[in-house]
Amino acid sequence: MTQLTGTVALARFAARRDRRLIAGCVVALVLVVLASSSSLKGLYPTAADRARLAATLEDNPAVVALRGPARGLDTIGGLIAFQLGANGAVAVALLSLLLTGRYTRTDEERGRTELVRAAAVGRAAPPTAAVALVAAVDLVIGLGVAGALLAIGQPLAGSLALGASFAATGIVFAAVAAVAAQVTESARAAHGLAAAVLGIAYVLRAAGDVGDGTLSWLSPIGWGQATRPFAGERWWPLVLSLAATALLLAVAFALLARRDLGSGLIAPRPGSPVAGPRLATPVGFALRLQRGALVGWTVGLLLLGGAFGAVGADARSLLDTSSQLHDFFDRGGAGVVDAFLATTFVVGALVAAGFAIQSVLRLRGEESSGRAEPVLATAIGRGRWAGGHLAIAFGGAVVVQVATGLGTGVAYAARTGDAAQVPRLTAAALGQLPAVWVLAGLAVAAYGLAPRLGAVAWLALAGAVLVALLGPLLNLPDAVVDLSPFSHSPSLPGGSAAPPTLVALTAVAALLVAVGLAALGRRDISSGA
Amino acid sequence: MYDRPMAPAIEISGLVKTFGPTRALDGLDLTVRRGEVHGFLGPNGAGKSTAIRVLLGLLRADAGAARLLGGDPWADAVALHRRLAYVPGDVNLWPNLTGGEAIDVLGRLRGGLDPRRRAALLDRFELDPAKKGRTYSKGNRQKVALVAALAADVELLILDEPTSGLDPLMEEAFRTCVEERRAAGTTVLLSSHILAEVEALGDRVTIIRAGRAVESGTLADLRHLTRTSIVADTEQPPAGLGALAGVHDLHVQGDRARFDVDTSHLDEALRRLTQFGVRSLTSRPPTLEELFLRHYGDDLDGASADGAARDPAAAR
Numbered sequence: 078m079t080q081l082t083g084t085v086a087l088a089r090f091a092a093r094r095d096r097r098l099i100a101g102c103v104v105a106l107v108l109v110v111l112a113s114s115s116s117l118k119g120l121y122p123t124a125a126d127r128a129r130l131a132a133t134l135e136d137n138p139a140v141v142a143l144r145g146p147a148r149g150l151d152t153i154g155g156l157i158a159f160q161l162g163a164n165g166a167v168a169v170a171l172l173s174l175l176l177t178g179r180y181t182r183t184d185e186e187r188g189r190t191e192l193v194r195a196a197a198v199g200r201a202a203p204p205t206a207a208v209a210l211v212a213a214v215d216l217v218i219g220l221g222v223a224g225a226l227l228a229i230g231q232p233l234a235g236s237l238a239l240g241a242s243f244a245a246t247g248i249v250f251a252a253v254a255a256v257a258a259q260v261t262e263s264a265r266a267a268h269g270l271a272a273a274v275l276g277i278a279y280v281l282r283a284a285g286d287v288g289d290g291t292l293s294w295l296s297p298i299g300w301g302q303a304t305r306p307f308a309g310e311r312w313w314p315l316v317l318s319l320a321a322t323a324l325l326l327a328v329a330f331a332l333l334a335r336r337d338l339g340s341g342l343i344a345p346r347p348g349s350p351v352a353g354p355r356l357a358t359p360v361g362f363a364l365r366l367q368r369g370a371l372v373g374w375t376v377g378l379l380l381l382g383g384a385f386g387a388v389g390a391d392a393r394s395l396l397d398t399s400s401q402l403h404d405f406f407d408r409g410g411a412g413v414v415d416a417f418l419a420t421t422f423v424v425g426a427l428v429a430a431g432f433a434i435q436s437v438l439r440l441r442g443e444e445s446s447g448r449a450e451p452v453l454a455t456a457i458g459r460g461r462w463a464g465g466h467l468a469i470a471f472g473g474a475v476v477v478q479v480a481t482g483l484g485t486g487v488a489y490a491a492r493t494g495d496a497a498q499v500p501r502l503t504a505a506a507l508g509q510l511p512a513v514w515v516l517a518g519l520a521v522a523a524y525g526l527a528p529r530l531g532a533v534a535w536l537a538l539a540g541a542v543l544v545a546l547l548g549p550l551l552n553l554p555d556a557v558v559d560l561s562p563f564s565h566s567p568s569l570p571g572g573s574a575a576p577p578t579l580v581a582l583t584a585v586a587a588l589l590v591a592v593g594l595a596a597l598g599r600r601d602i603s604s605g606a
Numbered sequence: 607m608y609d610r611p612m613a614p615a616i617e618i619s620g621l622v623k624t625f626g627p628t629r630a631l632d633g634l635d636l637t638v639r640r641g642e643v644h645g646f647l648g649p650n651g652a653g654k655s656t657a658i659r660v661l662l663g664l665l666r667a668d669a670g671a672a673r674l675l676g677g678d679p680w681a682d683a684v685a686l687h688r689r690l691a692y693v694p695g696d697v698n699l700w701p702n703l704t705g706g707e708a709i710d711v712l713g714r715l716r717g718g719l720d721p722r723r724r725a726a727l728l729d730r731f732e733l734d735p736a737k738k739g740r741t742y743s744k745g746n747r748q749k750v751a752l753v754a755a756l757a758a759d760v761e762l763l764i765l766d767e768p769t770s771g772l773d774p775l776m777e778e779a780f781r782t783c784v785e786e787r788r789a790a791g792t793t794v795l796l797s798s799h800i801l802a803e804v805e806a807l808g809d810r811v812t813i814i815r816a817g818r819a820v821e822s823g824t825l826a827d828l829r830h831l832t833r834t835s836i837v838a839d840t841e842q843p844p845a846g847l848g849a850l851a852g853v854h855d856l857h858v859q860g861d862r863a864r865f866d867v868d869t870s871h872l873d874e875a876l877r878r879l880t881q882f883g884v885r886s887l888t889s890r891p892p893t894l895e896e897l898f899l900r901h902y903g904d905d906l907d908g909a910s911a912d913g914a915a916r917d918p919a920a921a922r
Contacts, residue, residue, distance in 0.1 A: 262740065263701060348703075350735035352710030362711055366700060447698045451751060454662045454692035454764075455715035458684045602664040604655065 080330075083198035087206035088213075091180050099214055102172050107221035109543065110165060113550045114157045115229045120550075127151050134159070138392035139417030142283040142385075145302045146290070154235045154307030157226065162239065162306070164546055166298045167279060169218055169247035173211045174271040177254035180207035183264040185339060194338060201330050204255045208326065211251040212244075219244030235307035242301030245318035249297040250275060252325035259332035262341040269373045276377060280384035287391055297321065359457060359465030366443075367436055367469045374432040374473075375480045378425055382484025385421040386502070389414050389485070390492035415571030418485060418502065423545050423563055425481035426509035427538070432477050433517035434534045436470035441528045444603055459598055467521060467590065474513045482506025505569035511582035512562035516541065518589030525593030528603060613676040615640050615762050615793040616661065621670035623656055623817075630656040632817035633670065638795055638810075643788050645808030646797040653817040654797040655695060658766050661795075662692060675762060688717045691755035695767035695797070697747040699739030705750040706735025712754040724757040730779050744771035756783050763787060763794045769803060781806055833866040835890045836875065841883030850874055 092099065121127045131150035134140050141147060145163045149155025181204050184190045190203055223240030227233065250271065257270040278296040285293030293299030300321075303314035336342060355361035364371075393414045440463055443449040452462060482503035490498045520534035544553065544561040558564050562582055567574040616638035623631040631653045638644040648654050659665040661674050663683030672679050677686050699708050706728075713719030728735055731749045742750065748771045755763060763784075769777045784794055784807050798804050804811055811828060813821040821828055833854065838844070844863045848856050852871025857864045861882075867875045879887070 345738050345741055347734075347736040348707065348738055350704060350706035352707040352714070356707060357711050357714030359715075362715075365703065369702070447694065447696060448700060450659075450662075450664060450694055451692060451697075451712055451754070452715060453664060453683075454687055454690075454694075455712055456684050456688040456717050457715045599666075601666060602659070604659060604664075 080199040080201040081205055082202060083193075083196070084202040084206045084209065087193065087198065087202055088210040091206060091210050095176070095179075099176070103214060103218050103221060105539075106165075106168060106172070106218055107225055109547065109551075110161060110222050111225035111228070113161060113547050114226060114231075116550055116552050117156050117160060118153050118229055120552075121153070121156060124151060127153070127156060130156070137413060138287045138395045139389065139413055142287045142388040142392065142417070143420060145282065145298075146286050146293075148305055149308030152307050154226070154231045154239075157231070158235070158239050158306040158308070160550060162242070162302055163279070163282070163298060165222070165239075165243050166246040166301050167275065169215060169243045170250035170275050170278075170298070171272070173215055173247040173251040174254035174257075174275065175268065176211050176214065177204075177207045177251045178258055178264060178268045178271060180210070181255060181258035182261070182267040185258070186262070186264045188339075191338060201333060204258065204329055204333065205326075208248075208251045208255050212248045215244040215247035215251070218247065232307065234310045238304045238310040238312070239306035241312075241315055242304045242306060245304075245315050246297050246301040249300075249318050249321050249325070252322040252329070255329040256325050256332065259329050259336065260342050262339070262343075262345070263369075265370060266373075269370070269377075273373075273377055276381055280381065283384065283388050284391075287388055287395075359461045360468045361465075363439075363465035363469045367439060367466070367473070370432070370436065371469065371473045371476065374429070374477050378428060378432075378477045379480040379484040381428065382421075382425060382481040382486075382506070383488040384484075385418065385425070386485035386488030386490075387492060389418050389421070390489045392417060393493060412571060416568075418489075418505070419568045419571055421485070422481065422506050422509055422569065423566070425485075425506065426478065426513050426563065426566070427542050427545060429474055429477045429481065429509070430513045430516040430538050430541070433470050433474045433513055434520045434538060436473055437467065437517050437520040438524060438531045438534070439470075440466050441524050441531045444528055447604060449602060450604065453602060459602075460594055463521075463525075463594060463597055470517050470520075471514060474517060475507075475510060478506050478510045478513065479503060501570060508567045508569040508574055508579070509563070511579045511586065512566045514586035515562035515582055515589070518586035518593070521593035522589040522596070523593070525596035525600075527600070613640075613673070614638060615675055616644075616795060617671075617673040618657065618661075619671050621657065621660060621672055622668045623653075623660060623665060624668055630817055631660070631667070631670075634814065634817060635819045635822070636812050636814075637822075638793060640793055641788070641791050642809040643784060643794040643796060643807050645804030645811040646795055646814065647799065647801065647804055647811055648797075648814035649799055652814045654814060655766055656817075657814070658692075658764055658795070658797060661764065662687075689760055690762040690764060691716065691758040691760045692764045693748075693751045693755045693766060693768045695770060697744075697751040699742060699747050699750060701738065701740035703739050704736055705733060705739065705742060705746070708739060708750055709735065709754040709757070712751075713758055716758055716760075719754070719757040720759055723759075724753065727753040727757055727783070730783070731776060745773065745776065748772055749776070752780065752783075756787070761793060763792055765794065766797045767799065768796070769798075769800065777803070833868050833896075834872055835864075835866050835896075836879075836887065837862070837864050837889075838879050838887045839885045840879065841885060844879060844882045847875065847878060850878060 121130055128151055131147070135147035135150055143163070144159055147159055150159060184193070184203065193203065194200070219240035221240070222243055223236040226236035226239065253274050254267070254271040257267045257274070261267045261270060278298050281292045281296040282299040282302070285291060285296065285299060293302070297318060300314045300317045303311065305311050332342065356365055393411070396413060449462070453459060482505060483499065485506065486499035486502035489502060490496050516534060516538055519537055520531060523530035523533040541561040541563050544558055545563050548558050565578050565582060567578070614637050616636060618634055618636040621631050621634040622629070634653065634657055636646070636657065646654055656665065660667050660672055661679050663679045666680055674686050675689055679686060699705070703711070709724065710719070713724070731753060733746060733749045733753060748768070752768060755765070769780055772780060784796070787794065796804060796807060805825065808825060810824050811822070812819050840861050840863065843861050844858060847853055847858070847863060847865060850871065851874070852868035853875055854866045863879070
């Protein structure tokens with residue numbers, strides 16, 4: 078098939094380009110699984126310990142919504158699969174879709190695909206090579222996870238099933254990203270589209286697991302969990318993942334054959350021949366450049382919040398109608414649901430921090446592409462230029478946090494009929510805002526000192542995700558946990574807000590911004606191309 | 607800081623800029639007088655863009671002095687930028703902004719542009735301002751930057767290889783625009799490796815090589831340093847030309863001689879030729895191209911910069 082000529086060479090080339098990045102991600106993921114699994118083993122050594130824990134977990138719909146169906150919690154393996162399954166699958170899926178997008182639409186947008194395709198390379202080779210490489214990476218992660226579990230003495234079948242469920246989910250999302258790369262012209266939009274599918278898959282699974290399970294069968298994450306690692310393994314759900322991958326790839330190839338290189342499915346329309354009055358202000362200009370991203374993240378978090386709010390309301394009614402459960406949870410249904418929603422607000426805030434960091438690092442993109450140069454050659458200083466983008470990043474963080482809270486509140490109020498929840502939950506979501514600002518501030522400081530340090534902010538976000546989702550499990554020292562700004566955020570709703578802490582977090586963010594802007598004013602602007 | 611009325615538009619002396627181990631500028635001197643079109647010539651990587659970025663306050667010089675319109679390019683960047691317009695050599699546009707929007711944004715951030723001149727330039731460069739940035743070809747992206755800069759009412763235009771990607775018709779349109787601006791008293795710094803462009807437009811020229819100015823003066827000044835190419839057919843085979851001072855690249859085939867001669871030694875060479883009975887003779891003043899290639903060639907061979915006599919045949 079000449080369509081695929083050059084696939085192997087391209088896959089090897091991509092692996093060579095990113096060998097450090099890929100190796101780092103694989104090792105980090107496997108190490109996190111290993112560390113948290115062995116920690117779980119130490120925390121609940123006896124069957125009695127595990128039974129006590131299982132009793133608090135398996136009937137709690139809020140926990141099930143976050144983690145997935147509770148199966149085999151009396152075994153260590155079952156506990157591991159329950160605690161790590163959903164988050165691990167999301168992590169592998171995220172890595173897969175980012176890498177696939179990078180080798181497809183990003184290369185195409187930068188003009189590299191044009192160079193490659195002008196050589197003796199088939200039309201379908203670039204996306205095929207991308208998916209093949211990412212699938213190989215996912216398989217290595219799956220084997221690594223299985224190996225880690227075997228190493229701490231878990232049964233072979235369950236270890237392989239958990240590893241396979243991670244790999245299968247990752248491969249499906251590599252194919253999702255391959256389709257997304259055919260649809261949009263911009264790499265950023267392609268990544269956003271694929272990530273939105275991942276968000277929907279997570280929410281479908283959560284809703285399905287709390288309900289009768291039907292919706293979970295619509296989610297690739299659900300297929301992975303349906304292999305039931307350590308709880309009577311089933312292998313046939315993996316066929317669903319493979320079939321979906323094949324189908325998605327067929328769609329991607331069909332779209333690829335129908336479009337021109339460099340274009341998406343939607344033809345670009347002509348725009349305005351003159352600029353509107355607001356466009357020529359630093360903030361207006363930055364808003365225009367970031368508008369699409371801001372709208373995308375806002376809608377995404379509104380929907381994510383809405384899904385969490387709806388699941389929370391369902392959990393609430395489940396808890397309220399079962400008097401046995403109601404008595405069991407000492408805080409009552411409201412307390413359990415508040416704790417659940419507080420956790421989802423942390424998840425939402427971590428997503429919002431992703432928006433804020435991406436938004437700050439637009440500065441880096443503008444600089445490295447050379448687009449900053451003609452702007453800085455006009456009568457606008459570096460401070461005002463950067464200030465425009467930072468206004469969008471920090472102001473946008475407020476918008477997306479409000480969206481999370483509003484989405485959650487409206488969905489929750491719609492199901493429970495309690496309209497007072499809308500302002501209450503919106504305020505609760507805003508409790509996470511200063512922590513989001515701290516990570517955005519870190520991005521400003523890093524970028525200001527040197528553009529390539531911008532990646533530090535993404536590493537910090539990865540660390541904050543780890544601390545927030547696995548901190549208790551990993552038994553991290555307090556000093557490490559305290560490094561994450563989210564460790565200082567109030568647990569809202571339900572907990573109490575500490576205004577001095579919020580002020581302190583905001584001050585740290587402001588300080589980081591000041592450092593970044595001062596450093597930016599002193600250094601060379603790197604040239605484009 | 608005050609602006610001396612007679613201060614040169616650009617005054618650079620001993621400018622040094624290093625990037626790690628690379629010395630991009632190595633003691634550059636450059637003076638651009640008010641109202642002149644100054645050609646800034648050099649091969650790729652000679653340091654032209656680095657010098658321009660220092661002038662724009664985007665890079666901070668490691669040593670040496672730079673004055674722009676009487677001000678400090680780093681400290682007074684914003685105030686100075688109101689008085690100049692810049693065209694980068696490699697124009698990258700915002701993918702989701704139209705060309706017209708990009709022109710207006712750049713113009714207004716500088717302090718406004720003349721809408722009539724904008725319309726005239728769009729017309730002259732045959733540019734559709736309603737297309738999105740990502741759909742423009744390289745030449746059209748270049749036109750966007752040119753329209754944005756030329757539509758501004760400024761004292762100084764800094765143009766970094768402004769015609770890259772333009773077709774010959776558009777190059778001609780560009781030349782006309784620069785001529786008009788010169789007539790209006792605008793100073794132009796025109797960086798280029800396209801010699802015909804500088805020959806056609808430049809009042810004075812500075813040639814930069816490896817981060818240092820190797821020649822500076824009017825085009826006529828520079829030709830004094832250069833050679834004339836001679837092709838002569840003689841009645842008898844010419845002999846003894848190779849022994850003359852100032853003769854280079856001599857090729858004798860039967861009774862035809864081809865050689866270059868330093869302009870200062872032209873008279874002796876012609877006297878010698880006439881001894882053999884000249885039947886036909888063509889002499890050609892050197893193009894800047896040849897002048898330039900010689901500087902570039904010297905650079906490659908690591909020889910001195912003064913255009914000293916070298917025989918390429920001997921170098922092989």
